[in-house]
Amino acid sequence: MANELHVAFRVGAADYAVPASQVLHLESFDTATPIPGTPSYVAGLVQVRGRLIPVIDLRARFGLPAIPRTIDHRIVIVQSGARVTALLVDSARDVVKLDDATFARPPEMLDGGGGFVKAVATVAKKLFLLVDVPRVIGEELGHG
């Protein structure tokens, strides 16, 4: 597990990361079909390679204010168990190697994305917040 590849992305003023092994694709984001009656952080439904995938707006999920859509917006399509969901992020450019020896528990008082960050990693003095994907996608909703 040491030095695992992660996909890094930006939401608000922080850098986040998810293990590359859980990322199926990275796609640019145009629009999603809104689904009435879903939680406010569900941006809608997209069709990626023939698959219908719900998009989770991480800004909304993390309680950050919405920003106008830019060409940098990306969706990170992640697999968690049997579920495939898309995370809408402000931008995503890098793949980083994170050494799990540098993982630390997030400070209790972590602001923004509180509860959705399971660890903090450091690479060359830069902080990456490891996203707790099952939590973000509301695993309690899942049937499996």
Added chain:
Amino acid sequence: MSERVDLREFVGGFVAEADELVAAANASLLEIETGNDSQQPRPRAVRDLFRALHTIKGLAAMIGVEPIVEIAHALETAVRIADKGGGRFTSPSVQVAIKAVRAIAERVRAVADDKAPAAVPSGLLDAIANADATPDPPAIPPPMSATWDTRLSASERQQVFQALRGGGHVYGLVFQPSAELAADSINISTVRTKLAEVGELIKVIPRSLAPAGRGVVFDILIASDASPAKLAELAAMPVAEVSTIELPVERDVTRVDMSAVNEELPEPDSAPLAGRSLVRVELSRLDDLQEQLSLLVASRFRLERELTAMTESGLDVRRLREITDLQSRQLRGLRRAILAARLIRVTEVLDPLSLLVRSLVRPGVKEVKLEVDARDAELDKAVADRLLPAIIHLIRNAIDHAIEPIDERIAKGKPRAGILRVTCSETSTNQVELVIADDGRGIDRAAVARRSGRTVESDDDLLEVITTPGFSTRSTATETSGRGLGMDIVRRIAVDQLGGQLFVSTTPDVGTAFTLRVPVTIAIMDVFSFSCGAQSFVVPVSAIEEIFELDAAARVTPGGASGVTLLERRGRAMPVVSLGVVLAIDNGASANKALVVRRNGEPVAFAVDRMLGRQEVVVRPIDDPLAHVPGVSGATDLGDGRPTLVLDLGELTGKIARRERRV
């Protein structure tokens, strides 16, 4: 009924088709009558009459015109008895039948004029039932040939018998389709047409060759004055294999057993035969069957819920449980049976490809040999229809760009003619894999990379680039990349539309193979599409009772209700729900169409902005629980590459009711 959009569309089609069928039935009756005058039974006319009545009955049942169904059914039964009896239909019966067909015609006109068709006159059905269709002991022609005897209906045997007795000849032919023949545009339908010109085709039956999968041959029975040599030539078979059917030794004629003539009798054409028997069914009827099944499944769920509630309240429902468990198994069986009925052999889909290939090659310049191997693979007709354009596209690309001209192939040491292999096999019980492989020049990765400005290392990268809309390698300097033209269409069909997978593998100068994996079946739904705010939605046509123009002024808004107004409709107050408000899209002010659904038997109207159209779409379920909300049953692609939600308005009414109760 005038405002029921779905019915109205259907009525036009019904009237047009019923008119034709009535005319056909009258023509058959006339021929039967002429035959009666000259003491010559007309078994073929009897069968035509039967078919016309049967179709009228089916059509009338679909749009719910009971009187026509009743008359057609009664008459059909009488005609069926006549058919069983070798096609004898006496003059008094013909008179009754003419009256009955006229009664049908009158009711078709009533439907056309948007009037309620008159009920069936009480005497008519009795007259039909009592018309003695078989006063004479029906003659069952004795057996004439071991190959044919068990495969012919009584009336067909009568036809053979008549032809032979009249001094004619009857021959048994065998047509074996092959790729070579198909390449010369010879197939069963061209053979049929040519044979019909020189004689009377009595029967054409496909027969599977043993062992299974070796293909199909067609046994053809024809009454003709043409020479066996001529017939053999037309059927592309050796003359030595033409069999001559002899007039059999007369036996005592026996009376047909009338007890065998009952409701369960299939129509003559679909009677079990020694070979593979076929019946043509409109796909929409199978869709209808499937829809009925899903309604049954839905009511089955309700039963289950009630049972659970009863169990919870301490009642002993074990016996009922046993029955519902049995029902579950039966429903699964029914579902399998319906699916099986929708499947067609992939070979049937691929056979016409040889013609396409023929039209694309240039003899002497570029030659291509098509090899098709679909074994026994089967596909839902709906999937096959959608898949075919993708297959055609890939074949065209392979011939145009991948397979080299003859001189280039010879220079490379390849066989003169390029080989294009199309294979299809079942990879699992619900998936089919189709491979289209050529032995051409392969896709030039470097050229693709240069053109796209992206790195193209893996086959996946390559596929990604060549299936990007608008990508083409055609205009590059090197002619050697040669593919990728419009490949996005292939991906849209296989992946986006059918929910399948697409792969490519290519090796320079060895060839390229595209693999399409698609589900054997898909859910096709006839839907209305409409807009509400900036968003489009679809609803199944079957769920909509009617659609009407919404007159905003006629709406009454009761105090306190959330977005629900009332509207006078045929003397009753109908609730009108603003879809925009329910879905929190807008305030519903721009709505001017109402879609009526039923909730607990009561009509409820949903106000929407604009109707966009009606179409058949592939509906895919939304799996993820995050996107799983009441009122949304799935999503479809209306052609813009974006998901459009399929709404279950009935379920939405439940949601509103719950919300109102909470308030």
